[in-house]
Amino acid sequence: MRQQYHEELADINNCLVEMANTVGSAMSKATTALLDADVALADLVIAGDEQVDAARESLEQRCFMLLAQQQPVATDLRTITAATRIVADLERMGDLAVHVAKVARMRFPDHAVPLEVRPIFLEAGHVAERLVAQTATVIAKLDVEAAGRLEADDDLMDQLHRQLFRELLSKDWPHGIEAAIDVTLLGRYYERFADHAVSVARRVVYLVTGEREMQNMS
């Protein structure tokens, strides 16, 4: 019984890593769809969200069953608690990739992103990819140091977000209100994506160290 329990826990962890990779891939595709006005790719991302939602339902149910059947205490209880929160963050990251894809779809065949801010979104896409790859590593290896490195990329995302607003508010923004709305919402989607990645990493750190407060991480 006990071994079966730990196998189930390990398998849930593997599924979380897989889910992180899936939403990372979704955000990468969404960024490409956005920058290339590639509507077929945008549709792929949108259609793929069903799989992410199903993964969340399944994983959450497995966590709750494990809690109810095995009566874990202490570390095990905390591990399963953390897993249910991580799976919620990851699902939300999938939603945000879909939001990006939907903006690309809505403006097709035009580009939603004007040339001036294209480099910012290209970079935001790269940072998002790195963040989610690091998040997967943090989950897979319970790697507290990798979690710390993730915060640096989150800071970078915040910088990109501020840079975006500077572009929008510069005197020579020539693209009007509609493009400004798109860019504002897109900026928010990338920022939230990064926030959730950091949130996952922090939960793992909390799990490993037992400390909610991480003085050196915020």
Add this chain to the structure above:
Amino acid sequence: MRQQYHEELADINNCLVEMANTVGSAMSKATTALLDADVALADLVIAGDEQVDAARESLEQRCFMLLAQQQPVATDLRTITAATRIVADLERMGDLAVHVAKVARMRFPDHAVPLEVRPIFLEAGHVAERLVAQTATVIAKLDVEAAGRLEADDDLMDQLHRQLFRELLSKDWPHGIEAAIDVTLLGRYYERFADHAVSVARRVVYLVTGEREMQNMS
């Protein structure tokens, strides 16, 4: 033991209702702070979020303890599962009230919301208040019909959101990009607030009826 368990479950439910009322009150105050450029009220909302976060932590822990200690099955398992998700939605609604308050604070002593769209935000505030009051009723009484009525107000919020974009994109929007950014983000905060309220109601319906799909509700 069994009676104690049901008392704990009932008390968790009471706390969820209380939390719904708290985030509803936060959003009402945030709307007033926004429309009156009332920075003291905005600060109250921002400071109050700590209490909402603490309520989430506490309630979630109580749910997990109940799962781990009482090994519930069937309806009880579903009830506790739903409670952990509801508490996450409610906490997020509190965050969104804070986001609204922060926009009011950022633009103080100016008004963040131009006169043209003021009626829309006034109405969005009212709809948000009704939504959260209905949500509290749905949780308190496991009232499936009230949950259905909630969807109508969610539709109204979507209409207000579209009306907001029409105002932003009308030829005579005279307030420039910065106000457009504020209004875009504010619109999204109210829309997400409504989404989470509906999400809570749907979970309660799922709990009562055991049906994830509600043909007459979407």
